[in-house]
Amino acid sequence: MPALGWAGVARPAPVSRGVTYALASDAQPLHRPVMLAESLQFLQVSAGSVYVDGTLGEGGHALGILQQSEPDGLVLGIDRDPRSVEASRERLGHYGNRVMLVHGNYADMRRIADQRGVAAANGILLDLGFSSRQIDLPGYGLSFQRDEPLDMRYDPVGATAADFLNTANETVLADVIFRYGEERRSRAIARAIVNGRPIATTGQLANLVARALGGRRGGRHPATRTFQALRISANQELEHLSAGLAAATELLAPGGRLVVISYHSLEDRLVKEWLDREAATCICPPELPVCVCEHQPRLRSVRRRITRPTDAEQSSNPRSRSARLRVAERI
């Protein structure tokens, strides 16, 4: 595969850095990148190549890519959360012009790359969802572990989850909680929300759902699925994932790898369907006797089975437990 580069940017001087999983400046432990070794291996990270990290977070995976691609691998890192981009800038800034960090949406990665002179990428990583930082630090309103304003947006523009809860009608609320939370009792929860409005905080919502459903469910807080649904809805996560998969497929250079780590079945289903479709030689409806679509596959499956974190990673980082990694290669 030919080496790609930033257009018009001179190759940087070699730098050598140690592993830096230190504490963040605000003394919060950093997000631990999930399946880091597996991601680097599947991305085939090497010197002289260009990588897009579409979900930069705190830069854990990006740091691994920069270290493994020394002396001159390049990383374009994108995140919707401006606070995460700033945290990554502090952590990765010393890599100079080997790294470009952008506040943006990975669904727009082609435009973002194009504007920065990146015509194609040798590897693209999407590590979906939210980071530990966004759960642990105040201000995001993503979790029932802390009572604070019910916000849930990665990018602080547009409607908050509280805005949605306080204005949507009962049917829409039930649909969102059912579709994005796969919550069987969505109607009971929607009714309780409408009767309990206005809702301003995470604690208020968690208590209201717990009262509507009663008790814990298999060790999980009864509001877990409702919170997942509202987060997906507030951030339009599945719409952006569909657009991001399409953009990544177009941005990859021939032979380049796409690695996606998902954390729940709705995401993983979308990823699997996209990879299957892009690897297929025919996408005609099964009832057609002969192929008429002339579909050209753009991706090749690298490993049909999903990759899961090792037992050791799952026990040392419980947040990795639900992770599933899929990988494909651009034809």
Ligand SMILES: C[S@@+](CC[C@H](N)C(=O)[O-])C[C@H]1O[C@@H](n2cnc3c(N)ncnc32)[C@H](O)[C@@H]1O
């Ligand atoms: C699991 S974290 C990534 C952690 C990162 N790999 C690391 O090692 O630090 C997911 C990140 O994706 C970001 N994100 C979610 N949806 C996004 C989107 N559509 N575009 C860009 N970033 C997004 C979140 O703000 C969050 O920082």
